[in-house]
Amino acid sequence: MSNKTFTFGNNLKKWAYALTAVGVVGMILSFFFDKTAHHNRFWANLLLNTYYFAGIAVTGVFFITAHQLGYGGWHTVFKKIPIAMSRFLFVAFILFVVIVAGMWIAPSSLYSHWADPHHVDSIVSGKSPFLTRFWYTVGVLGFFGLWALFAYLLPKNFVSIKNWKEYSKAKKLSAAFLLIFGVSSSILSWWVIMSLDPHWYSTLFGWYNLASYICAGLAMMILIIIGLKQAGYMPKVHIDHIHDLGKLMFGFSIFWTYLWFSQFMLIWYANVPEATVWFNKRFDVGLFKFLFYATLVINFLLPLLALMSRDAKRKMLTMAFVSVMVIFGHYLDFFYMVMYEPMAKVEHAEAHGEEHALLNAETVLYAQNTATETVEQNVVETHAVVANEENTVHADAHGAEANQTTVEHGEVHGHEKESKSYARLGLIELMFFAGFLGIFLLLTFTGLDGQELEIEEDPFLKESLNHHI
Numbered sequence: 001m002s003n004k005t006f007t008f009g010n011n012l013k014k015w016a017y018a019l020t021a022v023g024v025v026g027m028i029l030s031f032f033f034d035k036t037a038h039h040n041r042f043w044a045n046l047l048l049n050t051y052y053f054a055g056i057a058v059t060g061v062f063f064i065t066a067h068q069l070g071y072g073g074w075h076t077v078f079k080k081i082p083i084a085m086s087r088f089l090f091v092a093f094i095l096f097v098v099i100v101a102g103m104w105i106a107p108s109s110l111y112s113h114w115a116d117p118h119h120v121d122s123i124v125s126g127k128s129p130f131l132t133r134f135w136y137t138v139g140v141l142g143f144f145g146l147w148a149l150f151a152y153l154l155p156k157n158f159v160s161i162k163n164w165k166e167y168s169k170a171k172k173l174s175a176a177f178l179l180i181f182g183v184s185s186s187i188l189s190w191w192v193i194m195s196l197d198p199h200w201y202s203t204l205f206g207w208y209n210l211a212s213y214i215c216a217g218l219a220m221m222i223l224i225i226i227g228l229k230q231a232g233y234m235p236k237v238h239i240d241h242i243h244d245l246g247k248l249m250f251g252f253s254i255f256w257t258y259l260w261f262s263q264f265m266l267i268w269y270a271n272v273p274e275a276t277v278w279f280n281k282r283f284d285v286g287l288f289k290f291l292f293y294a295t296l297v298i299n300f301l302l303p304l305l306a307l308m309s310r311d312a313k314r315k316m317l318t319m320a321f322v323s324v325m326v327i328f329g330h331y332l333d334f335f336y337m338v339m340y341e342p343m344a345k346v347e348h349a350e351a352h353g354e355e356h357a358l359l360n361a362e363t364v365l366y367a368q369n370t371a372t373e374t375v376e377q378n379v380v381e382t383h384a385v386v387a388n389e390e391n392t393v394h395a396d397a398h399g400a401e402a403n404q405t406t407v408e409h410g411e412v413h414g415h416e417k418e419s420k421s422y423a424r425l426g427l428i429e430l431m432f433f434a435g436f437l438g439i440f441l442l443l444t445f446t447g448l449d450g451q452e453l454e455i456e457e458d459p460f461l462k463e464s465l466n467h468h469i
Contacts, residue, residue, distance in 0.1 A: 006233055008449035016441045023435005030428045041422070043109045044342040045429060047099055049436040051192050052213060052334045054092035054144070056327075056440070059217020060085035061150050062181060064158055065174035068167075073460025074244060074467040078237050080455065081224055083158060084447035085217070086151035088440045093141070093148045100137050107133070110342050113198050124198050130190075131198055140191055143184040150177045155447075161458050185210050193334075196341040200278040204263045209337075211256035215299065216330040218249040219323035224444065226320050234453050239314050240469050246313030249326065253303040260296065282340055285421045291336045298329030331433060335425065343423035 030042040060082030067075055075082075099110070107115035114124045114131040124131065150173070157170050186206025194205050202208070222245050228234050267275045282288035306322050307313055455461055 004233070004235075004452045004454055006228070006445075006448045006451055006453050008445045012445060013442075016438050016445065019434045019438025020442060021435075021438075022431050023433075023438060026428050026431025026435060029431070034428060039106075040109055040342040041428060043099070043102055044339050044423075045432040046095065047110060047192070047342075048334055048338040049432050050092055050095040050099065051338075052216070052331055053088055053436045053440050054147070055209070055213025056217040056220050057086050057088035057092065057151070058147050058181070058185075059214050060221070061089075061147065061154060061177060062214070063217070063221070064154060065150075065177045065181075068158065068170050068174040069178060071460075073458075073463035074241070076458050076460045076464035077454050078225055078234060078241060080159060080448060080451065080453055081228075082221055083154045084444045085221065085224070085440075086154055087443040087447045089144070089148040089151040091439060091443065093144045096140055096144050100141060103133060103136065111136075111195060113341075114195065127198060131195055136191055136195075139187065143180075143188050146180055146184065150180075159455070164459060167459055193337050196338065197278060199274060202263055202267070202275075202278075204259055204266075208256070208259045208263060211252055211259055212299075212330045212333050215249060215252045215256055216327050218245060218252060219326040220440075221245060222249065222319055222323045223327075226316050226323075228453065230316075236454050236465060238467075240467050241464075242316070242319060243310075243313045243469060244467075246307055246319055249323070250303055250307045250313070253299060253326070257296070257300040260300070281420065282336070285340070285423070287424060288336060288340060288421070291332055295329055295333045295336060298325055299333060302326075302329070332425075335429070339423040340421055343421050345420055345422060 027042065027046075030045060031039055034041055063075070063082045064079060066072075067079075102109055103111055103115050107117075108119075112119050114120060114127070115133050115136075120128075129135075153173060157166070157173055161167050161170060186209075189206045189209040193209065194201065222242065225234065225237060225242065225245070229237060264279070267279065279292075282292065302325055303322055306318060312318050455464075458464075
């Protein structure tokens, strides 16, 4: 067997199965033994990793179809790699069936703000033509079904192209996919991610999601190709191909940063409460405030400084290191987007537009409560002091000798100092990520097993073999 034909060997299989097993154990632990926020940790991690790795997989379809439609040929010699990457979309569709079923069975798990009728407010009810369980089910499964359909069509119509007639057919399929992808990528980001907090919206959110998972998809493609070359496969793939993939990863990293800055800057400059609350509440939690800056460093500064020069993009070790960091960095980016809402503590789940007003007017609420409950006169006097001397409310509450209401007042303020979210980047999260990585590698390498990795017959093969920059 020549070094052109790939064999999914036992050692590589063992690693892939081991990673998958780690993920399965993580799922079991999170669902049966970690009941934080009613199993929301399980559902949030399942949603995060399914959507993220689906984005990496659909990058393979996007990469192939965009080049096919644009008469690009430099990638021909390694195009089986992105085609194999797209196979994860089959699993992503199945997992989203599970997520949708979970939404119907337990609507408070992920999308409680709109899927649970007990939590719907006036803002969310105004979005009911779009945010309903029925349309979520139809739209999400419909779009992911179409993505999986094109992943199925890729090996049949894009691998072996013997003449221009077959190329023309592949080109028409490419045009159809890019049209669907241009619409579905944004709408899916609204349904799957942005609707976790339906009170907030961003007109750049779809593009932001797209840029993030394409960066990770290109990084995964680079890692797989470098790994195969190091193992002795794909001898016709040379450094110029790696260099161009590095340029694409660098370019999309800059594009992601442009969208990151544009989204944040416009919200910060306008200072509109219904927009700023999305960032404000994450800045109140140490983990998310750290991730806000960490993702910028990993996903922008690192590629910028490491890959700016031509020579850096022609060094396998540098490209491999940056690719690993970009994959993990964009996982953290989606963690930042997904994990806050499902893991938010119940006592801090006030309506966004009223949250700070409620805190500032807390003495009025206490006075109303005491009037309603007709407590003893000394309690009423205590709250009168609090209302008249607002600047010393905390000292009075904690320093006064206790009556029961004052103790409860102090306990409320003690809770406000705690984190507003149960979210954490712990062992469970890393096990989920490892498991999905294992499934992704199993599907990708199984799709390549027993095949000659380099294309032998294609109208653009000669251009790819002679690609030099």
